[in-house]
Amino acid sequence: MPELGPVTCAGCGLLCDDVTVEELGEDLRLRPECRLGARWFSERWWPLADAPAATIDGQPAEIDAALMRAGELLRRARRPQLRGFDGATVEDARAAAALADRIGALVTTGRADGPWPGAPAAPLRGISTATLGEIRDRSRVVVIWREDPETTHPRLLERLGFGSRGAGRVLVVIDDRDTATTARADLRLSWPPERDLDALVTLCDGDVDGLYERLAAVPHAAFVYGSGLTGGAGGQRRALALHELVRAMSHERHVVTLELPRAPGTRSADDVLAWQAGYSERVDFASGHPELVIATEPLDDVDVTLNIESGPGGGLVVGSASEVWIRTARAGVSAAGTVHRLDGVPLTLQAPRPDHAPTAAVLLTRLLAEVER
Amino acid sequence: MSAIRIAGGRVHDPANDVDGEVRDVCLEDGKVVADVGPQARRIDARGMVVLPGGVDIHAHIAGPKVNAARKLLPEERRADPLDRTELLRSGTGGIVPSTFVTGYRYSLLGYTTVVEAAAPPLAARHVLAELRDTPMIDKLFLILMGNNQVLFELIRQRAASRIKDAVAWWLEATGGYGVKLVNPGGIERFKQDNGNVHSIDDEVTGYGVTPRQVLEAIGGAVDELGLPHPVHVHANNLGVPGNADTTLDTMRTLSGRQAHFAHLQFHSYGANPGRTLTSRASELIEYLGDHPEITADVGQVMFGPAVTMTSDGPVSATLRDLGGDKWLNHDTEVETGCGIVPYTYRAGSYVHALQWGIGLELFLLGRNPWQVMLSTDHPNGGSFLSYPKLIRLLMDRAYREDQMGRANQRAIRRTALVDGLDREYTLNEIAIITRAGPARRLGLRDKGHLGVGADADVTVYHDRADREEMFATPRYVIKAGRVLVDDGELCRTEDGVLFSSRADFDPDVSRVLEPLFGERYTVSFAHYPVRDPALREPARVVEAAT
Numbered sequence: 081m082p083e084l085g086p087v088t089c090a091g092c093g094l095l096c097d098d099v100t101v102e103e104l105g106e107d108l109r110l111r112p113e114c115r116l117g118a119r120w121f122s123e124r125w126w127p128l129a130d131a132p133a134a135t136i137d138g139q140p141a142e143i144d145a146a147l148m149r150a151g152e153l154l155r156r157a158r159r160p161q162l163r164g165f166d167g168a169t170v171e172d173a174r175a176a177a178a179l180a181d182r183i184g185a186l187v188t189t190g191r192a193d194g195p196w197p198g199a200p201a202a203p204l205r206g207i208s209t210a211t212l213g214e215i216r217d218r219s220r221v222v223v224i225w226r227e228d229p230e231t232t233h234p235r236l237l238e239r240l241g242f243g244s245r246g247a248g249r250v251l252v253v254i255d256d257r258d259t260a261t262t263a264r265a266d267l268r269l270s271w272p273p274e275r276d277l278d279a280l281v282t283l284c285d286g287d288v289d290g291l292y293e294r295l296a297a298v299p300h301a302a303f304v305y306g307s308g309l310t311g312g313a314g315g316q317r318r319a320l321a322l323h324e325l326v327r328a329m330s331h332e333r334h335v336v337t338l339e340l341p342r343a344p345g346t347r348s349a350d351d352v353l354a355w356q357a358g359y360s361e362r363v364d365f366a367s368g369h370p371e372l373v374i375a376t377e378p379l380d381d382v383d384v385t386l387n388i389e390s391g392p393g394g395g396l397v398v399g400s401a402s403e404v405w406i407r408t409a410r411a412g413v414s415a416a417g418t419v420h421r422l423d424g425v426p427l428t429l430q431a432p433r434p435d436h437a438p439t440a441a442v443l444l445t446r447l448l449a450e451v452e453r
Numbered sequence: 454m455s456a457i458r459i460a461g462g463r464v465h466d467p468a469n470d471v472d473g474e475v476r477d478v479c480l481e482d483g484k485v486v487a488d489v490g491p492q493a494r495r496i497d498a499r500g501m502v503v504l505p506g507g508v509d510i511h512a513h514i515a516g517p518k519v520n521a522a523r524k525l526l527p528e529e530r531r532a533d534p535l536d537r538t539e540l541l542r543s544g545t546g547g548i549v550p551s552t553f554v555t556g557y558r559y560s561l562l563g564y565t566t567v568v569e570a571a572a573p574p575l576a577a578r579h580v581l582a583e584l585r586d587t588p589m590i591d592k593l594f595l596i597l598m599g600n601n602q603v604l605f606e607l608i609r610q611r612a613a614s615r616i617k618d619a620v621a622w623w624l625e626a627t628g629g630y631g632v633k634l635v636n637p638g639g640i641e642r643f644k645q646d647n648g649n650v651h652s653i654d655d656e657v658t659g660y661g662v663t664p665r666q667v668l669e670a671i672g673g674a675v676d677e678l679g680l681p682h683p684v685h686v687h688a689n690n691l692g693v694p695g696n697a698d699t700t701l702d703t704m705r706t707l708s709g710r711q712a713h714f715a716h717l718q719f720h721s722y723g724a725n726p727g728r729t730l731t732s733r734a735s736e737l738i739e740y741l742g743d744h745p746e747i748t749a750d751v752g753q754v755m756f757g758p759a760v761t762m763t764s765d766g767p768v769s770a771t772l773r774d775l776g777g778d779k780w781l782n783h784d785t786e787v788e789t790g791c792g793i794v795p796y797t798y799r800a801g802s803y804v805h806a807l808q809w810g811i812g813l814e815l816f817l818l819g820r821n822p823w824q825v826m827l828s829t830d831h832p833n834g835g836s837f838l839s840y841p842k843l844i845r846l847l848m849d850r851a852y853r854e855d856q857m858g859r860a861n862q863r864a865i866r867r868t869a870l871v872d873g874l875d876r877e878y879t880l881n882e883i884a885i886i887t888r889a890g891p892a893r894r895l896g897l898r899d900k901g902h903l904g905v906g907a908d909a910d911v912t913v914y915h916d917r918a919d920r921e922e923m924f925a926t927p928r929y930v931i932k933a934g935r936v937l938v939d940d941g942e943l944c945r946t947e948d949g950v951l952f953s954s955r956a957d958f959d960p961d962v963s964r965v966l967e968p969l970f971g972e973r974y975t976v977s978f979a980h981y982p983v984r985d986p987a988l989r990e991p992a993r994v995v996e997a998a999t
Contacts, residue, residue, distance in 0.1 A: 208780075299647075351517075358554075365537075
């Protein structure tokens with residue numbers, strides 16, 4: 081089989097759109113090579129042998145019947161919740177938000193079993209961000225703060241120009257663990273996580289292990305961070321301290337940040353929620369209008385969930401005990417769609433191996449009609 | 454589709470020289486027609502005022518910048534929720550409303566067409582998706598091209614025909630309607646090291662081009678292409694004392710070409726020797742009077758809360774340093790930047806009161822309402838919801854003088870408002886600056902008027918002495934021949950249509966652009982254009998004149 085592509089890979093939030101895929105027997109070869117991308121495509125590339133289009137209570141079912149049952153569950157729900165959205169397309173999220181609005185659901189983006197990412201700090205004071213190309217072409221110092229993109233976003237450093245663009249650029253990695261990313265550092269700072277807040281505050285007007293001197297010497301710098309800095313207890317305060325540091329340093333130079341999501345990320349869904357509802361990440365439509373939920377744990381009165389799963393066996397899962405499952409097309413392999421990169425750039429996912437499975441967006445729209453019947 | 458006869462209203466249709474004539478307006482199949490049969494729905498408009506649907510030539514309603522503001526300001530909308538109904542989607546309001554609420558509230562004001570005035574081409578998919586979720590109004594967007602590194606390279610090469618092709622290619626690739634230049638060269642400088650350009654002859658470091666060359670090249674390309682809307686300019690040095698020199702210099706640079714200047718109020722400043730802000734509105738209006746090829750929207754400041762959002766990152770950095778609590782910056786590779794700072798205009802502030810006064814000077818000193826159009830640069834000078842109040846300021850001298858009395862007097866004394874400026878806008882003039890003028894300037898031939906063949910976009914108002922109340926609560930709003938608002942309530946929803954423009958270009962320009970893209974973008978050239986029909990269609994494409 082000839083190479084297919086270039087196509088966009090949604091294996092992580094980077095959405096590299098220069099990827100070609102070649103079938104080699106039962107394996108796939110990706111160019112440029114990427115371990116995460118190869119796994120993402122491999123898990124979605126091959127048709128699911130004998131997989132039903134839908135199940136009800138674990139038994140194969142027609143899609144129409146599954147939608148009818150799902151609609152019934154949602155109609156009867158006292159406290160429905162829509163969740164998941166990892167890797168969801170804009171189209172999926174638009175349809176999901178319409179359904180949530182109609183049934184008065186709670187919407188939470190992100191994996192239910194993942195660590196709490198920390199309350200967002202940006203709405204408190206703001207944030208300075210940039211697209212990948214800006215950092216690649218302008219940042220003379222890039223600080224990666226307690227993240228390991230070599231593992232989680234394998235082509236990040238390449239896409240930020242390390243190894244190809246501009247001699248003399250400095251990669252600083254702050255991490256007390258030995259990781260694939262610390263091995264790439266020009267300057268490694270190994271302080272423990274407990275020191276992060278103090279370091280961030282101190283850097284506003286003083287040096288910490290030579291870092292301030294590095295940053296102060298250049299006209300443009302970037303911080304790359306994620307839940308390694310902002311997750312868990314005190315995460316919001318650390319995130320706020322980072323944004324305050326960026327703001328303070330921005331008087332004399334241009335400083336930007338780039339947040340790494342858990343792959344592949346919920347940026348598309350969060351952007352859609354923000355424009356349709358005015359809020360993102362945790363939005364409750366129960367009162368008849370959107371309300372921003374400020375909570376650290378899922379609300380415990382949810383009785384029916386609709387999970388929008390984009391994993392290898394992607395589908396809509398409805399019910400407290402997964403009573404209904406409906407297979408969805410795999411956006412980026414068997415269906416096209418629009419997704420937002422981790423820096424907000426919108427891109428198209430192609431369908432190099434199209435099939436007839438409906439997308440989540442199509443199913444959610446039909447489910448809305450079912451609920452309204 | 455049902456027919457409607459709007460009977461016996463006082464019609465103001467300045468594009469067709471109808472000024473307050475009592476007559477019927479007939480609508481059928483989404484268009485204004487000469488007559489309809491007896492079966493047509495009859496709307497009794499006796500004693501009412503009939504205008505074409507409103508056309509907002511400059512606002513910020515969709516795209517990554519607007520959405521970033523929503524995320525930045527959750528508290529701003531918490532007190533202004535909109536419940537879902539059988540008819541309406543829920544949402545949140547405030548100064549930067551969610552998409553559905555934006556559409557509903559524009560419709561409730563009698564507006565039927567709105568321009569999103571600043572979209573990064575790279576974010577076109579996002580802009581289009583948001584606009585698809587903004588119901589009730591027809592919409593179009595302008596793409597940002599004043600800090601585009603690829604175009605800088607073509608300008609440096611003096612490749613005029615290639616620039617023209619590239620502009621047309623970009624419109625085709627994005628679904629954009631027109632071209633916007635924001636602080637040409639200055640945003641690129643800001644993204645380098647927080648710099649800026651301070652005159653239109655400052656060189657943009659690293660590119661060997663000046664803002665003047667950018668204005669000439671891209672303004673010239675838009676003019677030669679014959680796009681329906683001329684180049685839309687946010688000039689350099691926005692907000693800077695003394696920037697009227699830059700604005701006039703920019704106007705002279707574009708001399709002989711069609712051009713629209715955005716939010717002119719923010720570019721009409723003088724400075725006394727102490728660098729205190731003064732007004733030079735009269736000079737700019739005088740220049741416009743002598744140059745009919747130039748138009749402007751005012752960008753009126755309204756006292757109260759606002760959200761400054763602009764591609765002009767250095768302006769936002771300045772506002773941050775002036776005490777802005779929240780500040781958001783976002784840099785988009787190759788093309789542009791973005792800054793957001795929530796802001797409050799205070800009547801007691803010298804600067805804010807002067808800005809308010811300068812905006813009114815521009816409206817009131819202008820001799821030709823077709824050249825000076827109504828905007829608040831929503832939400833920069835204030836929400837679009839303040840348009841009725843602004844209209845009252847223009848139509849009601851006594852009210853205006855009362856409001857002047859509440860503002861900083863030192864500032865007001867430095868404006869022409871205190872020199873017996875007693876002009877009161879007529880309804881016909883309001884129809885020009887909110888409907889006919891913007892539509893004509895946008896090249897939307899079927900908008901902004903009520904002649905046979907026009908889109909059946911009509912607003913019917915009670916003729917109230919309180920013009921603010923009148924314009925805040927239309928009796929009927931009709932869009933594409935369907936009644937959407939009846940007695941101040943939304944009674945039907947519509948998706949609205951997307952407008953884009955198209956001009957011929959040499960497809961060979963792709964061979965020139967592709968390597969320039971490869972060096973600069975992190976998105977491949979092949980994947981850059983928006984092709985998804987769900988985003989691009991349906992659309993009404995307005996062809997360039999040449």
